[in-house]
Each structure stands twice: as C-alpha cells, then as structure tokens.
Amino acid sequence: MATATSAIRVEGVTKRYGAVTALEAVSLEVERGEFLTLLGPSGSGKTTLLRVIAGLERPDDGRVYLGGEDVTDVPPYRRRVHTVFQQYVLFPHLNVYRNVAFGLEQKRLSRREIERRVAAALELVRLSGYERRWPHELSGGEQQRVALARALVLEPEALLLDEPLAALDLQLRKEMQRELKRLQREVGISFLLVTHDQEEALALSDRIAVIADGRLQQIGTPREVYERPETAFVATFLGAANVLEAEILHRENGDALLGLCGHTVRVPLNGRRIEGSRAQVAIRPEKIALRARPLRRTDLVQLEGVIEECLYLGEATHWRVRVGEHYVTVTEPNRPGSKADAFRDGQRVFLCWTRESIVVLSR
Amino acid sequence: MSARARTSPILAVWMGATYLFLYAPILVLAVFSFNDSRLLAVWRGFTWTWYKAALSNPPMLDALRTSLLIAALTTLIATALGTSAVLALERWRGRLRSLSETLFVLPIVVPEIVVGFASVTFFGWIGLRLGLLTVLIAHVAFSVSYVFFVVRARLATLDPRLEEAAMDLGANPWRVFWKVTLPLLAPAIAASALLVFTLSLDDYVITSFVAGAGATTLPLRIYSMIKTGITPEVNAISTLLLLVTLALMALAFRIERRGMTRTHLVLVGLLLLGLVGFAFGDSVARRPRATLNVLIWSNYISSRVVRAFEEKTGVKVNIETYDSNEALLAKLQAGVVTYDLIVPSDYMVRILIRENLLQPLDLTRLPNLRHLDPSALGLPFDPTNTYSLPYTRGITGIGYRKDKIAAPIGSWADLWEARWRERIVMLDDMREVFGAALKLLGYSLNSTDPEQLRQARDLLRRQKPLVRAYDSANFDQLLLSGEAWIAQAWDGQILKARRENPNIEFVIPREGTTLIVDNLCIPRSAERPDLAHEFINFLLDPTVAAENMNEIMYLMPNRSAWPRLRPELQRHPIFSLPPEVLRRSEYLQDLGPTTVLYDRYWTEVKLAR
Amino acid sequence: MRETNANRWLLLAPSALWLLLFFLLPLGLIVVMSFAERGLYGGVRWTFGLWNYRQAMAPLYLWVYGRSFALAAVTTALCLVVSYPVAYYIALRADPKWKNLLLVLSILPFWTSFLLRTYAWMFLLRVEGFVNTTLLALGVIERPISWLLYSDFAVVIGQVYGELPFMILPLYVALERVDVRVMEAAMDLGANRRQVFWRIVLPLTRPGIITGIVLVFIPSLGAFITPDLLGGAKSAMIGTVIQNQFVQRNQPMGSALSVLLVVVVLALLWIASRTARSRRGR
Structure with a gap:
C-alpha cells in the first residue's frame, strides 16, 4: 500500500x-x-x-x-x-x-x-x-x-x-x-x-x-x-470507557504494578511510556462482568461495589456501580440466561475483568 | 478564509471613488452655502447670509409648510390604505388577488411624467379645482403602492402560526390583530411611512402638473428658484434639508438596530410636534384676512411691493410664476385653477378673451387708472380695455457680455454666429424664437405663410448646435455667471443684470423685434376678484409703480411714476430706438389655425439634434 | 377581522377605489384621448383617428425615442458597472463591522431630494462652477470646459447620480445571497478567481442584475428633471417632449406619446420578468 x-x-x-x-x-x-x-x-x-x-x-x-x-x-x-x-x-x-x-x-x-x-x-x-x-x-x-x-x-x-x-x-x-x-x-x-x-x-x-x-x-x-x-x-470519544485514576507502584519488563481502587494489579504496558507516579487507565464497559460473588481466579481484577442504577436498553443493559469513590459503567449484552434481572439497585456486586482489558493512558 | 481574503487595491480605490462620487457633490453644495459670494464657485470667506435669506423668505417657508402638510396627510392616508389592502389580500388566492397586485404595481412602473400628465388631464376633465386636494389625491395614488409592497413583504415573512397560537390562547380575531399582527407589522409600516413621507416631500414632476393656486410645494418653489438662477440661497436650503434628512435617517437606523427606546420616542415625538407646530402654527397665529393668488412671469414683481400690499391690507399674496404665455394658457386650460390675477402678454390676452377665460374689469374700482399713459390704452388686442390693463411694456433684444465679445452686436444674425458656439442662449418661448428667425429672414414675426415658417424652422434647426440652452427665466443669470455670452433677452432683466456687471449690454437688433405689453387680467375662475382689483389699483399707484419698476427694471406705462425712475430706466434703449427699427418691430398677434403649424415646427426644432 | 369576505372587501375597497379612480381612470382617459384631435387653442375635439400615433411614428419622434433609449441605456450600463464592484465589496468582502454602515452610506443619498441632488450637479458643472474653477486653478485646463453643463454628458451624470442607489441595493441583496461555500466549491474544482466570478457569482446574481436594470432603466427612460435642468431644455427626451405637448396644449399628442411610453415600459418589464424567470433557458 x-x-x-x-x-x-x-x-x-x-x-x-x-x-x-x-x-x-x-x-x-x-x-x-x-x-x-x-x-x-x-x-x-x-x-x-x-x-x-x-x-x-x-x-x-x-x-x-x-x-x-x-x-x-x-x-x-x-x-x-x-x-x-x-x-x-x-x-x-x-x-x-x-x-x-x-x-x-x-x-x-x-x-x-x-x-x-x-x-x-x-x-x-x-x-x-x-x-x-x-x-x-x-x-x-x-x-x-x-x-x-x-x-x-x-x-x-x-x-x-x-x-x-x-x-x-x-x-x-x-x-x-x-x-x-x-x-x-x-x-x-x-x-x-x-x-x-x-x-x-x-x-x-x-x-x-x-x-x-x-x-x-x-x-x-x-x-x-x-x-x-x-x-x-480518545477512550471516551470513540466508544464508552471507564477512566479511573491509578497509582504506579512499580515498573518492570514492560509491565506496571498499579494501585487501582485499593487493589494491586499488574498491567501490560504494550510499549507505552508513562511518567510520574500516577496514571489514568481505561476499561471498556463491555469488558467488565458483574458477579454476585467473587470468582476464585487470580488472573482477574475483581472489585466490590454497589449498584446505583440499571438501564435496560434492549440489546444490552447498562449498570452504574459505585466502587469506593469511583463510579464504573458496565454493559452486558442481553443474551438468553443473562442475569439482567438478577441484580437490583443497592445490591452489592463484584466487577471482574482481565488484566489485558486495562489500558494505561498517557496524559 | 482564502475565498474572502485580500481585497484587491483596485476594488478599494473603486469603492473610494464611488463614495466620493456619491458625497462630493452634496459636500461641495453645503460648503458653498457658506460662501460670501453670490455667483462664484471660488471661496470668498464665510457667511451666514444665505441661511438668513432662506429662513426669512416667506414664499419659501410657505412652500415648506405646504409640503409638510401634504406629506403628512399623504403618509397618513397612504399608510392606512396600503396596510388595509395588504390585510385584505392576505391568503386570498385567485384572480382577484393577481388583479389587485397588477393594480398596485402600476403606479410604481408607470413613468411619473405620464402619471402627472394623465392626472391633470383627468382633473381638468371632471372639473376638479387644482390645489391642495388634487396634489394630495395624486400623492396618495402614487405612494399607496409602496406601502402595499413594503408591508406585504413583511407579512410574507411572518409565521402564520403566531396568529394561530394567539387564537389558540383565546384571543379573538380583533385582539389577534391588535396584539399580534399589527405589532409584528409595525416596523414595515413605519418604514413605508418614512418612504412615503420622503417621496411626497420630494416629488416634483407629478406635483408640477396637478398643483394649482396655493399648492406650491417646496420642490416647486425650489425648481422655480433653480430655473431663475443659481444662488447660494438654494445651497443653504439644500444643506438644511439634507441635514434634516440625514438626522431622520440616522434616527431611523438607530431605532431599527437597537429598537425603540424612550429617548427615541421622545425625540420622534418632539420632531413630530415641531413639524406640526411649524406647519400649522403660523397660520393659526396670524391668520391672513384672505389670500390673493397671483400667477405672474418670473422676475416680474418686486417682493417689497408685495409685502407693502400685504401689510396695508392684511391680505396674503401668493405669487406663482410661469415662463411663457403658452405655459400660462396651458395652466389655465388644464383644469380648474383659481388664480385671481394673471399677467398675459398682448396676443395671449386676445386668446384668453376668445377662450372666455377672463372676466371684465370693473374700471370704477381702479381710480389709479388715470396715471396710465393713454398711448398704452385701447390697444388692438383689447380695444376697450374691458379685460386688461397694461402692466409693463417690454422689448425683446440681445443681451451680451462685451468683455467676452469684442465684435459689435446689433443683428439677430449674431445669435447664429459660430464663434459663440455653446455660448448662445435663446428664450424658451416659441413665438420669440420664431420671431427672431422670421425677422432675420426679413419676414413679419406674425407670418402665417407656411413657406416662410419652414425657412424659419430650418434656420433655427441650423442654429441649434450653437445654442447652449433655451431659457426664459434665467438668461440674465447665465450672462452674469459667464455660462452664456450672448442671449436673446427681454429688456428688464438685462438692465437689472447690468447693475451687477456693467459689461453686460442690451441691444435691439436692426431687423426689428417684438414689442410687448404685458397686462393685468382677472381670470373668469378667480375666487377673489375684489382683492384682485384692490391689488391692481395698488400696483397702479405711482409710488408703488416706481418702486416696482426700479426693482424689476421693466418699464410701465405709468406717467406719474416716470419722474421717480432710476436714471438707467430713464435712458432705456426703447426711448432711443431708431424709427426704422421701430417701424420694423411688431406686437405678437394671435395666429389662429397657424398656431398648430408653429407648435409642430417648434417641436421639430426642440427635437432636432 | 379577516374572517369574512365582506370584511375583506371593506378593507380592500378604499385603496382599490382610490387607485381605480385616480390612477387607472386617468390612464384610461389618456388612452381614449390619444385617438382624439387637438383643439385649436387647446382642448380636445372628440373625433377619433390614428393621426397622433402616425405622427409619433415620424422620424422626428422615433429619433427622440432612440435618444431616450440610448441615454437610459448608457445610464443603466454606467450604474451597473459602477455599482457591481461596490455591492460585491459590501456583500462579500467588507468587514462585517462596517458592512451595514457602508450599505447605509451607499443608499442614503436616495433619501435626499432628487431635485437638490440635480441642483448640486448644476452647481458643480457650470462654466464658472466648481469643477471648472478647480481644474483651472490646478492648471489641468486652460479654458473652462463648456460642455459640462447643458449637455447629454450632464444629463447622464445627473441620472446616474440619482439612480445609483437603485442599482446598488438589488445587486447587494443578490450578492449577499451568494453562498461563499459555492464559490469555494468552484475554486476547489479548479476555477480561479476570475472564473469563479464569471461562472458562479455573475450567473447567480442575474436576478439582482435584472432588477437593478429595471429599476434604473425605466425611470431614466421617462426622466424629466435631469434633461430639463442639466440638459438645458434642448436635449429632447420623451419626458420633456410629453411635458412640451402639455405646454403646447396638445393633449391628444401628449396622450399618444404617454401611451407609447407606458406600452414600451410594460413590454420591457414583461421581457425582464421572463428573463429573470427562465434561468434554465439557455
């Protein structure tokens, strides 16, 4: 080309x-x-x-x-x-x-x-x-x-x-x-x-x-x-994204150790250079899963939060979850057997996503 | 943005030049209204003289009042009529609508000259007296269309849903109209009112046809002033009018841009009050006992004499002018006009008598008759002086500038001299111009022989390229200003001009010329023949006649007044006229059917290239 | 209040009657009169024929019509040439801050008296007027130019001066409506400034041009004040000839000339409206 x-x-x-x-x-x-x-x-x-x-x-x-x-x-x-x-x-x-x-x-x-x-x-x-x-x-x-x-x-x-x-x-x-x-x-x-x-x-x-x-x-x-x-x-204009503040604890081998909402997460940087001790990360709402209980897996990031709002949008459902002082949006497609009805406002839930879903943003 | 970028210098210069073209004439005009020189376009120092003269010129102020009155009434009527027509035709489809639109578009597209001509013909035909009313009728007729189109354009941009919304909110149709439609249309109505007011105030062409006694508007007055000579007084009036217009416009634009504020409202209110006060105040304050309408040649009566009569009697004298006997006849025949006194020349008296346009004089009411020279009475056109008394005696000759023309002047042929090309002025008077040509050919100036007339016509057509202008009112000014060097002229005005510039000479051509007696007559349709008699008797008083003569410099056959004349008048060339020239000179006579031929040939001369 | 037909008639009647009575009826009268014969001392003899029209078709009058046409055409052309760049500048180039002021200034003279504006030119153009004295003082000329006043030159100048605002305004309105983006699109497609003007701006402003031409040409054709004052009553134009017929008390002939003038004007308007409408006819 x-x-x-x-x-x-x-x-x-x-x-x-x-x-x-x-x-x-x-x-x-x-x-x-x-x-x-x-x-x-x-x-x-x-x-x-x-x-x-x-x-x-x-x-x-x-x-x-x-x-x-x-x-x-x-x-x-x-x-x-x-x-x-x-x-x-x-x-x-x-x-x-x-x-x-x-x-x-x-x-x-x-x-x-x-x-x-x-x-x-x-x-x-x-x-x-x-x-x-x-x-x-x-x-x-x-x-x-x-x-x-x-x-x-x-x-x-x-x-x-x-x-x-x-x-x-x-x-x-x-x-x-x-x-x-x-x-x-x-x-x-x-x-x-x-x-x-x-x-x-x-x-x-x-x-x-x-x-x-x-x-x-x-x-x-x-x-x-x-x-x-x-x-x-870019993250928010092109599609939706949850942009969260994170603390950079450590850097090694192209990965970074981040402090995110009280958890410590290891995230691949993919060659992206970041400076300083703080960074923003983006997570797409559709890459987050909602669970009533935490899963017993260590490769996932799991945060506990409270459901504030639930919007039924036909093809998908949007959830707004409060995690500490942050709000995180979650989108789940309404497939058969999905748990759209299982959660209600004020319920405690766990948000789960893979480490690869976290994108560290450069400022 | 590049598509709009960089204005080329040529365009900028073009803009500048155009605005200069638009404003330079007005500015020069205004600047020279302060110039301390009557004729020259050279700066001679600052003066307020011309403003004082203009503002203390009663006929001018009267004309301004008349104009304001007519403009105000026209605006009122035309705005009301036009707006209601718009409302009537709103959302009215079909034939009637398009017919009405055609009706409204016609006054805008038909040339003014045709409108004026048709209107006066119509008023004459139905026998409506020419005056303020006819002017008003004609003005409304031509301006109602402007209101119609301006207001309709605005209505077309209004959202009909606004009215529907108002009705929906419970307003009845009347309230909708007053509370919604009218306020929304108000800017357009105001704009059209302003337009109509300006058009009416400014109109000359149509008004000149339909105006009659006592309806002299400002443009008519200014026009006759311009015709009788350019004086800085006109500059002063122009400047004042321009300033008023500019102020009005500035106010209008501010109101349009910022909306009507209280200050504006107060300003407009004051302005209207001032105008109304001016237009009516004077007539209320010192209402004259009566008005005498005089239709007379331009430069033919002393304003001091007029004022003296007004003071003596409390009668207001309204002076209007004409420049040829034919114009006078046209004015009298066009429609019903109510002039009380007119001053036709000899042959025209005869025509007027025959056309039954004069009323007999009551000689018993004219004791001053005895001062008149008997040789001026009982002339052939009115042998018994039943209808006329002589006012002035005049003679047609040649006026010229001896500082510009070294050669001896003494023949009509000098007006055909190629050396003075573009410096020759002829009277704008059919009989006089043909008279000169016929005399030069050695014929009678009352010739009815078609062959002789044809020769005269051809002679005049040959002269045309040499002629600078045809002018019956302004020839003295043209000589004074150097615009012309030699002019066919009437004696009085030249003698008067000579007082200002001794280089101006008056000679009587050796081929013979026109002898003139201009006469005081009362038209049959006069409204105040009593006052007319009073005025005639006043004019015949020797003291008055002497003052009048000394001012207008035309001789009057008033024997008792002669001793009081200026020396120049006592040495008038008419007294030293060689007998053979006198023998060859004639009074003009009515030509009967040959007039038609004259008219045709005169048109041909005027139309020739 | 605009509910019923009766109300509408009431609203329409006053103006319609006024125009019918005091405008259309007089016009009708002169149409009738144009076929009549003049009386010896004025007045009209109601015998009907075509003699007035036959006379009006004589070379003499055709020459006058030709002259009036030519002077009106020259006036219109000059107005167009002078106005277009001005309107173009105001509509498309001027700083928006100045736009309104420039426009107002260009049409302000219209609100002042036509008569006085004509007089201003008399004052300027006299032999010993401002133009000559200035040129003499500057040493540009040795002797005053005599053809400035009382000439066709003066008539055209005065007429252009009087009618200029009527050209600028419609041109401005038309130019103002031209979408700058259309001009950009043309440029983008390879048209340079001159081509943009000739291929885009000019055709798009054609209705404005036609309106301007109509607004200037028609009054110029029937002009009276300028030929009378600036032409020295010797340059014959239709307007002055009609007025002369009135002074000569030949109302039938004046009527015939008036009718012809109106017919010409209406024909021109018809042509103009056809041209303006047929923007596809090429």
Missing part, C-alpha cells in the same frame, strides 16, 4: 483565528489509496485541517504536501485534491450535467471528452440519466452523489470529504457509507473523510486520526484506536 511518497502529507500545521487556535502543530500522512478518517467533535479543527489541505485556508505555520510536492502556497484551484462539501454545495444555477462538467470545463478538453468523462462519473455514482435534472429537484442522497461525481470526475490525487453524510437520515447514511467504501475501492485513490460520527469512522476507515482541541490525539487502525486508546479523550 505504501509507495515512495504519500498522497497527502501535513507537517506541523498551525492555524489561528485571532485568539483562537484551530490547529496546533498537526502532522499527518495519508498514503496512496488509503481511506483515512479525521474524527473529532465539532470545533476540534478537523474541518479546518481539511480546508488547509484543499487550499481554502492558509496555515499560519507548517507545510502541506500533495504527492510529495509542497503546495502550501498554491491556490486551491491549482491543487489536485477536490472536496465533497458539507451539504454538498452544488451550483444551484447549473444542472447535474453542468455541475459535474464544471471542473472539466476549466481545462481545455473537447466536448466529446467532457461528455464521456461526465457520463462515466455519473455512471460511477449510479446517476446516469440525471444529466438534465436541477439540484433543487434532487434528494439529499442524489445531491450527495452529484457532489461526489463532480469531484471524482477530475481524477484527483485525493478526495476530501467534509461530513458528507451528516445531513442524511440514518437509513440513507448507512447505505451511503457502503457506497463510499465501494467507490473508494473502485477508484483506488486516497479518501480523507471528516466526521464526528465514530461508527462511521470505524466502519469506513483504513486508519482513523482522532483530533481534539486542534491537536492530533491518536492515529491508527480502527482496532488500534478502539482497543488501545492513548488518551482519556
């Missing part, structure tokens, strides 16, 4: 609006043919980063490379990346055909060539026959496809997608997610998608870059990011 040069490389990009820093020294690479997602809450700077790459914003500091070439000072209309905008932003005064042909008409191409390529692009997004329609006559999904065709027809180095599915309803969103994945495989170029929807990010991406407060938090495959979040933010 990796070739000599990456499709997009961003180095130390900083962008400020007056006193507000939207991006702080962000560096990132998108490999050729890769589907990379920028995931972050609104206001995190992910859209700004996309606009910097597109050339619609000029960074205050740092460089942007496309295909190995420094394009920091190149205006947007000379960059070989194209964008699918939020709410699609089709040209309201042009029909579908002319919208898709818009970029081609800048280039000196023959009419036949333009017609051929527009037809191919519409075919690609399955909108053949929509040429004479007007943007306002199209549904959201159709407008979305036109926006895709309009950008793809120019055969960009990479396609930038700014929350492309946010305006669609749930059903359509799922469908378009699959469609996007198909398209990306078919055209084989890099996709850089901006979203705040973690599920979308997990489902589509080759890699996910989590961004918050203008800083890159973590980058990795969906599994890496989900299973081994680096920061408390």
